[in-house]
Amino acid sequence: MSQAETLKPDRNPSGLSLKRVSKSFGAVQVIHDVDLEIEGGEFVVFVGPSGCGKSTLLRLIAGLEEVTSGDVLIAGTDVTDEDPSDRGIAMVFQTYALYPHMSVEQNMGFGLKVAGRSKAEVEAKVRQAADILKLTDYLDRRPGQLSGGQRQRVAIGRAIVRDPEIFLFDEPLSNLDAELRVGMRIEIARLHRELGNTMIYVTHDQTEAMTLADKIVVLRGGYIEQVGSPATLYDDPDNMFVGGFIGSPKMNFLTGVIKGDRIEIAGGALPCPKLEAKPEDGTRVSVGIRPEHWKPRDDSEEGLPFTVDFAEFLGGSSYLYGTIGDTVCTVEVERSAIAKAGTRLTLGVEAERVYVFAKDEDRIR
Template sequence: MSGVQLNRVTKDFGPVRVIHGVDLQVDQGEFCVFVGPSGCGKSTLLRMIAGLEETSDGQIRIEADDVTHAEPADRGVAMVFQTYALYPHMTVAENMGFGLKMNGHPKAEIHEKVAEAARILKLEPLLDRKPAALSGGQRQRVAIGRAIVRGPKVFLFDEPLSNLDAELRVEMRAEIARLHREIKATMIYVTHDQVEAMTMADKIVVLRAGRIEQVGAPMHLYDDPDNRFVAGFIGSPSMNFVAGQVTDGQLVVPAFDAPVPHSNGNLLEGRKVEMGLRPDALKITGDGPFRVEMAENLGGMTFAHLTAPSGEKLVVQTDQRLDPAGGGTVGLSFDPAAAYYFDAETGQRLR
């Protein structure tokens, strides 16, 4: 089978299991992003695919080959790390071609592959420079070029943009997305930044505590999360959650001090739920009981941070410009059809 396949993969560090029976199919040519909070196992899983961590149980296949216990060099993968790991005494061209040189490839072949990678990454003017004369973004492109010249079956990226400033991160996201479109390679990318995941991925794998919570296209996860964790993790700012309970057939939500109309057949009498609302689903409607704590005015939009009468916190996306220091109160409205419902105990979506 093409691409990368994980079958019931586990990883133990002594008596502690950190990856719990992961099943996953990454198709040939797909850009797959592993995302989740720190400690969720995303980098460990990537290193297992690379062969840098031993697989405790299960099977890893790359383009139909069982590589579960193969050496990293025999897996046909190339990894780009958070740190650039460039040789400071070598030029850009020498850094990019060093792996091929060590493996005994002819000079003409190395020159050709380095030139092609430099073209793809727009590094031609920099080939004679040394790393000290490069910006952070240029050094990261060199590290990616070093992976390209190897012609791997799969590219693995371990938080490659985390050392860059905000502007360079945006630029490099576009560069890596363009690279994927041009070379059409299978890429697996690890990040804790869900904005990177949403803007770059064909497929997102949301991980928590060594388990997959949900897999899908970015907007599928945004529009149709399976549980509260995914709903809260995907989207920036995060989804708002407020407590509610079904009483006398009505969903009573103290934050809004009124029953919320719904047609959800799983909202049974006495059930405790959490209602989720995206920040852009809430509308400010003049004066009301919600206290404005602060406002982030970003020009084209504002994120208003509010406190409900129940004490719960809410973030509203609005085109109104508010006092950054907060103060005053506002009313809120929303379309009940935009609400999501989750079981208060299990966090599972109530559809």
């Protein structure tokens, strides 16, 4: 049996339910009637811009903030009024919050020691966690002797030894440089695969969300905008906010007018996709196009006029930055199709790759 397997609980991974959860600070409501179901063993990422409520929602789950209304259930048990220590959760914060005078081993085992666990049990759990996180050679060191990535692994190890029902991560990689963040994303994904616990992870970085999550919860202004797998949110966004937030470079948005089976934009036209709720001719709509879905056309073919302002060569492909009418757009092309500044192109797109949005920014399907 592996060290990871010895740390797995003898129960099935616990799920989480939020039932019309709201949170207000005085007269200001920051979380609005959130309903959410998280299955046991899922890796769920809360993502959204700064101030959208994702960290507040995580703290409500943890019990670090009091719910104004609604219910929080873990493994089917209502824990809304339970103390954080009684909820079966372990939280990893953006700041490592390690004791500088303690060794790695002491930091990882401190919570168990305070809880009155035996010395033998504490040592065993710390050694098992250290083995999983590749910290065995650093157990005698103090936090000041470690890199940022190693200190974050110690903080994660401190959570692992508690054998929680659910792991909560609040932007744990924000303090690391880009290279370390990539490495730690891989470590956290591996940890989830080995332990199998339910994990909820907060980030403002949609790349982290796309690479880590089984399920993404997109938040804005304290409301859930959409819940789904990374592929679902990327391929089938419910509104302009989700379409623009998920994906890098982000989706291009243009304004056009419905005319039969076409959408007229900036002196050109794109095909209109099949829509069950197609607007009447003459209706102004917003059109979303992913950068990789643009296709350069011959001048004789129908499309939109695009003027290149800057070309970014990335090796296997290139990004062209320019304008369609007065709208700045990004186009991903093969390396052989790179164009110099000032070049005028005609861009087309397949009808099924055209996303149409109403005036209120909701998707027209």
